[in-house]
Amino acid sequence: MKKFKRLVAIISLVMLTATVFMPLAGATDEGETPFAQFTSSAFMDTENNFVVVQVTLSGLEGEMSSSHIKLEYDSNVLTYDHYLEGDVFEGTLEVESVNGKIVAVQIAEDKNITESGDYLELYFTYNEAEAVGTIDFALTAFQVFNADDELEDATAEGCSYTFEAKYGEKEIYTSKAYMEENFLVVEIRLEQLALEPFIETATCFITLNYNDKLLTFDHYEEQESFMGTGSHELLNGAVKVTQERVEEQTLTGKFLKFYFTYLEEAIGVALDFNFDIYRVAPGVMTWAEASGCSYLIYYLGDINGDKLVNTGDAVCLLRHITLEEMLDEEQVERADINGDGVINTGDATKILALCVADD
Secondary structure, X not given: OHHHHHHHHHHHHHHHHHHHHHHHHOOOOOOOOOOXXXXXXXXXXXXXXXXXXXXXXXXXXXXXXXXXXXXXOOOOOEEEEEEEEOOOOOOEEEEEEEOOEEEEEEEOOOOOEOOOEEEEEEEEEEOOOOOOOEEEEEEEEEEXXXXXXXXXXXXXXOEEEEXXXXXXXXXXXXXXXXXXXXXXXXXXXXXXXXXXXOXXXXXXXXXXXXOOOOEEEEEEEEOOOOOOEEEEEEEOOEEEEEEEOOOOOOOOEEEEEEEEEEOHHHOOOEEEEEEEEEEEEOOEEEEOEEOOEEEEOOOOOOOOOOOOOOHHHHHHHHHHHOOOOOOOHHHHHHHOOOOOOOOOHHHHHHHHHHHXXXX
């Protein structure tokens, strides 16, 4: 019995020792610094009119032979143009830019990277009509320390850039309509602020008119440039949003998004949206300039607009791919049936598969 108790005590001591020292085998101390740390910052190259994202290797332990960097951005606003290597960059770089993502692969040839510092600069042109408000850059990085090593996660911090607000004689708003999941969305943007000083207690009224025979208002969402508090009410064929500006309006960019469901009868019908906006302050009422929009609801894959998805659409798509007859912007949107942002044979294959399924 004594031997048994002694054995139990020894086993317990071994288990306790293993528990205490287990973190040394697999876990990483929370405060431990990763082998490589990448940070980023964005600024405007005013001389050449580029938005620049500067990637910095801010922490390095050991020698790095290769890195893979992925930068995600808003391709509606920005277009990748070129890159410049930083002071600590070594080797060669391969850059691929597709659908708002840049993948940059660095391979050190004769000399590994051993120091921290400026690593890479990525240059973007921008669409002035869309260049309002703040845009974000998401950064992901991987590292290799020896030629035979596999990729490992590196610490990476993204960044953002805010375009300066535009000012003029009056506020200017624009709108566009598009599909988002099962909703028809009307997005209103505040493009320009007025020059005169804003009164903090001003109230802004936005009324959006729509075809209530074919559309049903579902909800609205305030966007990043909507400053203050909002409420809404439904009118006959219109929805009215009231913005109580509790502070000076200083942001431009996306303002409001209206979400609608629609009847099947709306497919193939051009739906018009117009709106008006005015601001009321004590003793003053100011109208803004507002540009409406329209949208034609379609079946995804219905490239030729006959309200059907059939082999005729596949033929149109293949003629576009082979450069025989190019699709217009609206047709391209309908053609991307697999939603990968690229028009190719994969979309044609999916359209043909739908045709077979219907038969």
